[in-house]
Amino acid sequence: MTNSQAPAALRFSVQSRPDPATDEARAAVLADPGFGTTFTDHMARIAWTKEQGWHDGQIVPYGPITLDPAASVLHYGQEIFEGLKAFRHEDGSVWCFRPEANAERMIRSAERLALPTLSVPDFIASITALVQADEAWVPAYGTGETSLYLRPFMFATEAFLGVRPATEVTYLCIASPAGAYFSGGISPVSLWISTNYARAGEGGTGAAKCGGNYASSMAGQVEGIAHGCDQAVFLDSSTHTYIEELGGMNLFLVYKDGRLVTPALTGSILEGVTRRSIMQLGAEMGLDVQERRIPIQEWKDGVASGELAEVFACGTAAVVTPVGRLVWEGGECTVSTEPGEVTMKLRKTLLDIQYGRTPDSHGWLTRLV
Known part of the structure; x- marks a missing residue:
């Protein structure tokens, strides 16, 4: 099928809220x-049934949803979501960063959870229609690291008790104004090595963005907080040897010889859009970007030898987060007490693209308004 023959994206009717915010x-x-x-x-909102497919695209007032107590999502967890941001540029226009990558990841998540796949054009049409309806909620340019956070998600709504894919599904996208993740300034966070819990296992749903992965990470995060840390870093479930990711962010290690290393995607790690972007930007900066399995011992040894210069986590919400202290049962080490030079350069480069302060030479931005 050629582009000219491709089906058009869904159109969205608009039901305006009778009592919008003043x-x-x-x-x-x-x-x-x-x-x-x-x-x-x-x-x-978009509805899906086995008979009709995706249909009835709407922009409706934000509010509670009604679910039958037997709705499949409540019993069998058929649910996936995405997270991305809309940014106001200096000329007043509103742009989104790599929405097609989020749409493609949602397709992969849907396939893993046996949910219907929403096409890339329909995904982008839904966020475009919502942002156009609620453009006034997009923070002004120049108000710090502010944006409109978008949360598309779909869940099984068919009322039945039985382990099979649902024949009725609902897709929603909601939006929330977001301020700077680091309200008090950027400083390195501390991580607890979780050995009692794994975020995901081989053959599981680790590469899909579904709520169950985040639920499974919470016990490890609680354990980390109890040990005085901000978050937990999870290891592979088989050997508890190799670094995987945090509860909601990917990890990078920066070495003094110019290597930028991130854990390889083994099927139990979520491939972040920010992660992919940083790998490309890092290569363009002349860094030796590597994807490979990283033993947690390598982190400890790198700090001890001085070979490891910086560590950072990345994700949509916090963009790039410097990591300082690593803690485990019976020990700890600190790679740095200040954000690293490479960390902050990558962070600034990414934000400058998102807010339109530098030209988008990669074609990563999509205009919504």
């Missing part, structure tokens, strides 16, 4: 948006 209320939120606590006036 200008004053919205301005108060945008002055201090926090993260994930306040939501815009509307949401996108």
Whole structure:
């Protein structure tokens, strides 16, 4: 099928909210948006049935949803989601960073969870329609690292008790104004090595973005906090030897000889859009970018020898997060007490592209408004 023959994206009808937030209320939120606590006036919705496929695209008022107590998602966990941001540029336009990559990952997640796949054009059409309806909620340019966080998700709604793929599914996309992740400034976080818990296992759902992976990481995070750390780093479930990822971010190690190393995708690690972007930017900066299995002992030895210069985590919410202290039962080490030079250069380069401060030579930005 040629591009000219490809099916057109879904069209979205708009049902405007009768009681939208006042200008004053919205301005108060945008002055201090926090993260994930306040939501815009509307949401996108698409229905799917086995007979009709995806249909009935709508922009509707944001509000509670009604589920039958027997809805499949409540019993068998057929649910996936994505996370991406819309950025206001200096000329007032609104852009999204690599939405097609999120759409493609959602397709992979859907296939793993036996859910219907939503096409890339329909995914982008849904976020475009929502942002156009709620453009006033996109923070102004020049107000720090602010954005409109978008959360597309789908879940099984068919009411039945039985282990099989649901024949009725709902897709929604909601939006939330987001402030800077680091309200007090950027400083290295501390990580606890989780050996009692694994985030995901071989053949499991680790490469899919589904809620169950995040639920399984919480016990390890609680354990880490109890040991005075900010988050936990998870190891492979088979040998508890190799680094995988945090509960919601990928990891990178920066060596003094110019190597930028990240754990290889083994099927139990989520491939982050930010991760992929950083690998490309790192190569363009002249770094020797490597994907390979990294023993946790290599991190400890690298700190001891001075060979390891920086460590950072990355994801949509925090962009790039420097890591300083690594803690485990009976020991700890600190790679740095300040954000590293490579870490901050990559962080700035990525943000400058997202906010339109530097030209987008990669074609990563999609205009929404």
